[in-house]
Amino acid sequence: MIRIAIIGLGLIGASLGMALRNADPKESPLGAVEVIGFDREPRVIREARGRLAIDREARTLAEAVREAQMVVVATPVRAMQEVFRELATLLPAGVVVTDVASTKAQVCRWAAELLPRTVSFVGGHPMAGREKSGPAAADPDLFREAIYCLTATGDTAPQAIEAVEALVRAVGAKPYYIDPEEHDAYVAGISHLPLLLSVGLVTATGNSPAWKEMAPLAATGFRDVSRLASGDPQMQRDILLTNPHGLTRWIDELIRFLVTAREQINAGDAAAIEQMLHQAKATRDAWLESKPHLRPGEADFTAMPTVERPSLLGFRLPKREK
């Protein structure tokens, strides 16, 4: 049996716990697991227990990790620095540490700087989420078929990579290895820019003196484009703050787009506008048809080959006494 400590039982932490506990030990590459949950908020721990997201609760961070072989840090991004600092003195040697943060470069730097050499760190980011937060919104199927980004370096212990990859597969997701800086540049465009546009739409319209009259007319288009603005502000704040470089580039792209669109609209340039709309439609429709959530190249296989994985289940995590 593998003991996994989940630190932070919000939407992602609690969903991970539920998915791990729901996995069939006979089918799961992790085998049987015990999930120990910790959150700074006792209320959140109670909710996570109520959703059956954890097997056991810990009252302190020390208690959570004492017997764990794997530790998943699922707090908001910026809290991870402090969690790593605290974990440094608490982690037993040989433990595998991973995280679920939406930005990776900063988190990987903190891990390299703060975690002891006796433990292994593999950064993680499941490409899945909801605009609702907390254990109440958790869903054991949240990660099913999702791409799950993993960051590892040449120095990362192979058994740590294998262990985290087994965790990813156990919750139904697909591991996808990526460089932290590259990850942050990409998700800035496909995840953080959409967030900022959702928030911008709501901010611009909501601050208008006419909002009260406009609001009842807003329909499904507004609802969908603004959806991300209903997410957890604390989590979003950390995402925006830990990826300034990636985001700035996309913000500038969007401003350029808006300036061009304004010019074309005011010039009545029908041809240019239609071309822009055609191109965007073609890009999005191709994206939808490409079955997003397939890793690059994966779509080339009509059926996925059954990969021989003799080492699967062969990874060794340190045994802990009860």
Next chain:
Amino acid sequence: MIRIAIIGLGLIGASLGMALRNADPKESPLGAVEVIGFDREPRVIREARGRLAIDREARTLAEAVREAQMVVVATPVRAMQEVFRELATLLPAGVVVTDVASTKAQVCRWAAELLPRTVSFVGGHPMAGREKSGPAAADPDLFREAIYCLTATGDTAPQAIEAVEALVRAVGAKPYYIDPEEHDAYVAGISHLPLLLSVGLVTATGNSPAWKEMAPLAATGFRDVSRLASGDPQMQRDILLTNPHGLTRWIDELIRFLVTAREQINAGDAAAIEQMLHQAKATRDAWLESKPHLRPGEADFTAMPTVERPSLLGFRLPKREK
């Protein structure tokens, strides 16, 4: 029986036809209807017939309106000018004309300028839609509970208003009277700005050299914020071109928002960013809870009073011989 000609059998025209034909004549304020359909594209007419969106097809505009008591123009916005011009010589006296365009000021000006004094025009805009287009995407329930904007002036014949209002209720929507200029200013913010942001997101990311690597990572957030970019380019082009004044103001608001956000992100101003995110979340959550689709003031009634409408069904449309 009332004969209704629908000119243009795209998503909205075909959905209207289906909704009208599905309405129970005993319950519907229109009573029994016959829907005559016309589209410039024979293929679209065939598709609309296949979806049972029309009772009869017309091969020409003249044939479509010859026996009609009500004419619904459901072409892309900018085509309406030409349709009105052609209709001018074809419409029998007393006919009620309405449209479904997403912008109203320009369409109302064309109607006033081009349609003969012997017919009545009431502008219409159902606040409903889909990113898919054509009769294949039509849905008889598209308008259910939706707000349906109507524009009328002091000069509009009361029986024309009543007839269009009966059409709106027959398809399950709720009439909402609004000034055309006001309508365009509002929908620019809650409908056309979201469209432009969807297109901007796809344009910015899709044009990136890294798009191929980014695309597989794009998940539900990207999918929802970009949804409107999959709409019909021709229809969208017309919307953007017929509402430059309304849109420009919102584009400027968005650019201001993005410039401010970029500054705050690069300054690491956690407090300002969090405040912006909290405010947007509060605005959107309140919007969702306010039950959008209720007309302003409607939410104040716990139950809608049964309005006495002695004149309902009393509107008189000119009788036509078979």
